[in-house]
Amino acid sequence: MPEPLITIEGLYKVFGSKPESVMPMVHEGRSKDDILAETGHTLGLKDINLTINKGEIFVIMGLSGSGKSTLIRHFNRLIDPTEGVIKVEDTDVMKLPPKELEHFRRHKMSMVFQRFGLMPHRTVLENVGYGLSIQGQGKAVWSAKAKEWLETVGLAGYEAQYPAQLSGGQQQRVGLARALCTDAEILLMDEAFSALDPLIRSEMQDQLIELQDTLHKTIIFITHDLDEALRIGDRIAILKDGEMVQQGTPDDILLNPANDYVEAFVKDVNRARALTVETVMKPPSRRITADTIEEALIQMKAIKGDYGYYVNDDGYQGVVTQDALEACCDDTSTSQEMDDTVWEDLPSISPDAMLESVIPETLDADYSLPVVDEDGNLKGELSKSNLAEVLGGADKKAEE
Amino acid sequence: MAESSWLTKFPQMDRVDLLEIRKGLDSAYREFSREYGEVIESVFDPLLTFLVWFEKLLLTTPWFIVIVAVAALVYLVSRSWKLSLGVVVSFLAIGYFGMWDNTMRTLSIITVCTLMAIGLGIPIGIVMARSDKARSVITPLLDIMQTMPAFVYLIPVVMLLGIGKIPGVIAVIIYAIPPVIRLTNLGIRLVDSEVMEAATAYGANPTQRLFGVQLPLAMPTIMAGINQTIMMALSMVVIASMIGVKGLGQPVLKSITNQYFTLGLFNGLAIVALAIIFDRVSQAYAKRTQRHMQGIENA
Numbered sequence: 001m002p003e004p005l006i007t008i009e010g011l012y013k014v015f016g017s018k019p020e021s022v023m024p025m026v027h028e029g030r031s032k033d034d035i036l037a038e039t040g041h042t043l044g045l046k047d048i049n050l051t052i053n054k055g056e057i058f059v060i061m062g063l064s065g066s067g068k069s070t071l072i073r074h075f076n077r078l079i080d081p082t083e084g085v086i087k088v089e090d091t092d093v094m095k096l097p098p099k100e101l102e103h104f105r106r107h108k109m110s111m112v113f114q115r116f117g118l119m120p121h122r123t124v125l126e127n128v129g130y131g132l133s134i135q136g137q138g139k140a141v142w143s144a145k146a147k148e149w150l151e152t153v154g155l156a157g158y159e160a161q162y163p164a165q166l167s168g169g170q171q172q173r174v175g176l177a178r179a180l181c182t183d184a185e186i187l188l189m190d191e192a193f194s195a196l197d198p199l200i201r202s203e204m205q206d207q208l209i210e211l212q213d214t215l216h217k218t219i220i221f222i223t224h225d226l227d228e229a230l231r232i233g234d235r236i237a238i239l240k241d242g243e244m245v246q247q248g249t250p251d252d253i254l255l256n257p258a259n260d261y262v263e264a265f266v267k268d269v270n271r272a273r274a275l276t277v278e279t280v281m282k283p284p285s286r287r288i289t290a291d292t293i294e295e296a297l298i299q300m301k302a303i304k305g306d307y308g309y310y311v312n313d314d315g316y317q318g319v320v321t322q323d324a325l326e327a328c329c330d331d332t333s334t335s336q337e338m339d340d341t342v343w344e345d346l347p348s349i350s351p352d353a354m355l356e357s358v359i360p361e362t363l364d365a366d367y368s369l370p371v372v373d374e375d376g377n378l379k380g381e382l383s384k385s386n387l388a389e390v391l392g393g394a395d396k397k398a399e400e
Numbered sequence: 401m402a403e404s405s406w407l408t409k410f411p412q413m414d415r416v417d418l419l420e421i422r423k424g425l426d427s428a429y430r431e432f433s434r435e436y437g438e439v440i441e442s443v444f445d446p447l448l449t450f451l452v453w454f455e456k457l458l459l460t461t462p463w464f465i466v467i468v469a470v471a472a473l474v475y476l477v478s479r480s481w482k483l484s485l486g487v488v489v490s491f492l493a494i495g496y497f498g499m500w501d502n503t504m505r506t507l508s509i510i511t512v513c514t515l516m517a518i519g520l521g522i523p524i525g526i527v528m529a530r531s532d533k534a535r536s537v538i539t540p541l542l543d544i545m546q547t548m549p550a551f552v553y554l555i556p557v558v559m560l561l562g563i564g565k566i567p568g569v570i571a572v573i574i575y576a577i578p579p580v581i582r583l584t585n586l587g588i589r590l591v592d593s594e595v596m597e598a599a600t601a602y603g604a605n606p607t608q609r610l611f612g613v614q615l616p617l618a619m620p621t622i623m624a625g626i627n628q629t630i631m632m633a634l635s636m637v638v639i640a641s642m643i644g645v646k647g648l649g650q651p652v653l654k655s656i657t658n659q660y661f662t663l664g665l666f667n668g669l670a671i672v673a674l675a676i677i678f679d680r681v682s683q684a685y686a687k688r689t690q691r692h693m694q695g696i697e698n699a
Contacts, residue, residue: 076601106603117598121616121690131602134612182602 002053005218006075006186011048011084013070013242016041019082032241044070045242048084057212057219059233061226067242068222069114072190075220076109077101088186106135110179114191116171118163124150124174125159131182142181149177153207169200176208180215187219194223205232226265230254230274238262251279255390270356271391277358278351280390281371281380287311288320293328293336300325307367310343315376318343319367348372351379355387362387433560444566451512451565458504466504467491474677478684486680490673499648499670506637506647507674513569513633514678517577518626525584525622526610535585542578550575550639558643568645576633583625587618623686630678634671648674 129142641649
């Protein structure tokens with residue numbers, strides 16, 4: 001059971017000279033444009049409700065102007081909401097007095113910025129140790145820790161350099177090391193990889209996923225790139241014009257877009273790289289478990305089509321066709337036991353495999369491919385038309 | 401005819417009334433300075449004592465020790481042999497042309513003025529950067545200080561404190577302090593907002609943000625302000641000499657009234673030499689403390 005760590009309830013943010021004065025209009029449900037035209041106030045965020053669980057990577061995604069960077073700044077109150085509740089565990093972040101807010105920022109959360117936010121006048125080592133030195137730790141303590149983290153992100157030897165001497169990717173590694181150095185439980189990443197080259201970006205994504213496997217932080221990740229969101233997110237929330245459009249797992253979002261906006265987004269995604277076999281396979285309907293050919297023929301009649309997957313106590317064995325079974329019948333008595341002369345080998349695919357990796361096998365085979373897990377259990381099947389439908393995208397879905 | 405005269409002549413207030421206003425204000429201020437002049441003067445007594453002591457120190461110390469000390473100080477700050485050598489040569493030249501004592505007097509008062517302007521200006525600039533309200537009050541004041549002719553604010557100062565070093569120092573500071581205030585404010589406001597956000601996000605308190613991030617990053621701009629302040633302080637030397645501040649300004653003043661071209665030129669050049677020394681040393685110091693900028697320059 002996932003354990004909620006951060007809850008946000010009814011969060012509103014209005015930018016302008018007198019934000020409170022327009023809140024009645026907002027609650028009436030007036031549109032963003034209306035409010036701007038009438039009062040000169042900008043509605044930044046509207047009725048955001050979120051629960052983020054311990055140890056998950058929660059991605060907030062939206063285009064520029066959708067309010068995602070505003071939203072992430074509410075978690076550590078770099079921006080104060082106009083209305084709403086932000087809770088981390090049982091602390092109401094909104095009610096923290098300045099001293100306690102500082103303490104909270106020092107120990108609970110750390111942040112990685114889009115343009116890195118490194119201090120140009122401090123060396124790489126001093127930057128990484130910044131959080132600890134702000135806490136009042138001695139130089140010996142923070143420099144030792146900072147060194148460790150620099151090694152972890154692969155920047156050992158760069159301690160005495162200044163940020164300006166590093167490449168963008170290296171600078172963001174410093175940013176990441178700085179965030180990890182305080183051992184804060186929650187990591188806020190504001191478009192952390194958006195300013196990097198595509199190649200470096202995917203390297204950094206890999207590194208983040210790898211680190212997360214050992215650290216189990218709670219990560220809130222902002223991005224405008226759906227591919228990135230699908231790749232690293234355990235759950236994704238999609239923002240549009242300050243409103244939450246959809247929340248769910250990557251598969252949810254891909255397969256059941258909540259409205260046209262999400263659908264338009266999802267259309268351009270490389271689904272083969274984002275979906276696993278498990279999410280698109282059909283339930284197994286061609287299971288043949290009989291011990292004898294006679295029984296197998298009876299089971300075969302119940303199946304739509306002329307072949308089935310033979311499964312015995314040792315798990316999935318291969319494919320059995322009606323023709324093969326009938327041929328056996330002609331030769332010998334129908335009470336003959338099933339053996340490996342009857343079934344043919346047919347490669348099975350793993351439910352965790354990415355669709356991309358099974359495309360060739362699926363297209364090559366004469367039959368739908370069985371999906372079999374590590375223990376040999378038949379989980380489902382994946383047909384060519386199945387694959388085509390999913391990869392064909394949203395258009396095809398709408399036609400059905 | 402009297403009715404249409406406002407067409408050709410600005411309808412000004414009655415001459416008698418105007419005279420009354422002037423008389424009233426003048427006598428009120430005279431009253432004030434008679435009443436409080438001594439109290440205010442005594443406030444500045446410690447400063448005066450220090451000024452006198454510092455000037456005496458520079459004048460009574462043997463010239464070669466002063467030169468060595470200044471050269472050593474310059475080296476310490478700038479780490480440049482060339483600069484230190486330049487300072488020695490220009491001081492020797494100044495001494496050889498008979499301007500040693502006046503140069504020492506000017507050096508002492510300018511040093512004190514500059515230090516005071518920096519000491520007052522940076523905190524004011526910080527206040528200005530932190531609050532838009534403070535900025536909207538201080539900016540017009542700075543405009544007045546920079547454009548009001550020095551003689552105008554010299555009158556009340558001299559009325560209040562008489563002729564001498566203190567009014568001179570006040571006049572120089574009023575004239576020279578705006579750049580350091582303006583550029584401190586500007587430098588802090590220009591600090592990258594994401595870097596400030598990072599500091600805040602990691603829980604830095606306002607003091608840690610000011611001394612750990614804002615001031616260090618604003619330093620190049622603040623140094624430019626300090627530089628301007630020094631230059632403007634030096635350019636006030638001649639005007640300050642009109643209210644009895646001794647130094648290189650007095651011979652210049654004398655040469656204006658008597659048309660001694662060469663005397664004026666020599667003393668003027670000595671002021672220029674001091675200005676260049678101050679400028680180069682402060683620049684070299686700024687550059688040396690901004691080590692992180694080197695990476696950018698080399699890249």
